[in-house]
Amino acid sequence: MATEPLPDPKALRHARRERALAAMEAHDLDLLVLGRVANIRYVSGVPVLWNAGTRPFGPGAVLVRATGEVHLMSTWDEGVPKEIPRDHLYGITWNPMNYVAVLERIGADLRPHRVGTDAMSPLFAQLLPMAFPGAAIVDGGPALRDARRVKTSEEVDAIRAAVAVAEAGLAAAVAELRPGVSERELTGVFMDAMATRGVTTPATQDVVRISTARGAREAGADGRVRAGDVVAFDAGVVADGYTGEAGRTWPVEPDGAAGAVGGLYERWERLWGRLLAACRPGAVGSGLLDAYKAAGEPLPRRPIGRGLGLGFDDPVIVGDLPETAANERLDPGVVLLVTGCVTDDRVASVIAHEAVLITPDGPEVLSGSPFWNRERGGATT
């Protein structure tokens, strides 16, 4: 991170904007009106103040296909690159009719036929037709997905950098794992280590979980780790807009339950071998779901594959969305966070997340954090 807020590097900005414009062409969109933070940054290259959680829709940026110009909601020009001139900035306002006036001005000469948005609200479902009379207001999500799904090489570099910060935070938290420490103290250690490396924005704040089976979990209801517990770490950061994430599960002084815990790790390794094999270029996303089946492991309820990119990205691969997974192709340049999760209801869950880049030659695992070594009781990479 720099000592002043800077726009994303030029190569990154231009490559992304070209992809967005090509997708607009392919989806016959004259304008994109964007409300999602990651999409706004994708087309503008401007860092914005981070908030946790969902935000209501508002027109944060407009991309014009005919000219490639970006109009941006920003009350100041800090972090705004030269290609977005000051007269293309519009300030935050509390009166939604002011946004209608801004959008009207942008659309006046262009007379767009099709305007895509990445989200919507009941209010803007009323207002956007006023701003763009005669235009069809459509879901621009598919166009943005097409643009963003496959990463440019600059984007892959940014994800690698984010993964490195996530793993440094993970290592710092794991180093403090011992009986008596609490989930929230370990979360604090992770956050501190992340911010000390110049990245202050977590991707997830559900960082540390004692995953020991219910009986022991209830005994440790204060969130304090006990000897014999199994603790899952999910370390995710947003660095320069890009998400990097990695996760590991560590047992705490596992002497007594080593056999049962060791068996879980063995199952995890078998599952992981199948998951990684499913990440070959050109494969479909449902291969990850099949890997669980082939390994004889029940599918967790949460996603087992998620796109990493500028923010949280497509695809989402989860048992609840089988068609989506079947239609998702793992092309070279897709970056996935792949989750292996095995559970023994009497013992614990072992969960690990790995960032995987699909390359023409096969999967490349971007994360390299050590695992617990069941033979030696220490770490292994």
Next chain:
Amino acid sequence: MSAAPTDAARTLGLPEHPDPARMRRERGVRLRAAMADKGIDALVLLSNSNVTYATGASWPLSDHGRGNVERPVAVVLADDDVPHLFTPFAADVATRVDLDDGHLHGPTYLDVGEGVAAFAAALGELVPPTATLAIDDVTGAMHGARETFFAEWPPRSASDVMGPARLIKTPDELTYLRHGLWITEQAMADVQARLVPGARQTDLTATFLHRVFELGAEANVLDPIWQVMPDRQADLPWTTHGDLACPLLSTERRLERGDVLWVDTGISFGGFHSDFGRTWVVGAGPTDRRRAQHRRWCDINDAVVSVMRAGVSAADLTAAAKAVCGGDRPWMSHFYLGHGLGLDSAEAPYVGTDLGESYDRRLVLEAGTVVVIEPVVWDEGHSGYRSENVFVVTDDGCVSLTDYPYDPYGN
């Protein structure tokens, strides 16, 4: 709860521990009354804060991008005392929120067409096709499927119901809110103790985040702001409106002795967001000129407090603030003199926005409303002063929930 009881808690009659079941029950009564009033049979809620309001469930909020994909969704029916919750965090929520299996559902994925279709089917089990729905937010995929998902387009907005319901806080809600403020202030005291020349802005964030999680914060909700304010406005970035550029992002910039810092941040606890704003000076005391800025700020704050009570309008507050400044507006024109605080970091009521004077005149404060007052004193050539205080409006005045000194400006 570890926040010590104070005069504020006693004055407001806050319980020592909030009762989540009572809190949800009281919210439900309020929501269903508003639904009946507006002729709405079912609310479909997507925004994190609305889901928390309707169900009482809260969780560590994730980054915006992930929060859109893995988002809990609530459905409130006019004829059912208990809300429905669709959540990826079911195992956690079940232990904290008393929802039976019939009301606690697995996750939905409304960013994906297949997920929208599955949710439409689930919704069809809960409400008849003729029901009048209102919704707070619409994903791209829902927009894409609007002809099958929505009976009418544009859909009816849930904000007419949620806005008024969320405006007034119950004692249970204020207890959560106050504890979140307490966590924030404890952590800020540690940060301020380590405020030395040479520290980076991100180092302050590291200390803050470490402490808030240790103290039991559910999540951080805003990338903390430690903005170095120059003496002259010309040394800030250009703005569209000619007013101050603030808040600006924190970086690895190293702080220097004498830097004036405008500090602003917040965390969440039990779903409630906190808000903290103070001005600090790095490694030095403020000059006499700057102490005078702080006194002016206190005069504005006191003037607003002296008129704040149930029944007054937002315009009464802005008039009191302006009167101290010879009619000038002592707040940033892209923001407000004050804003509400609750399940969002800034929520209704907004006092002194560009919605204008007539809007402010119509906005009448009610007892139980939380208002954060954040005037700004800018003294061109000598930087400026900004702080924030959180108040609860009562029938005969207001009670401060902020309990943090103005050091190094003195009290």
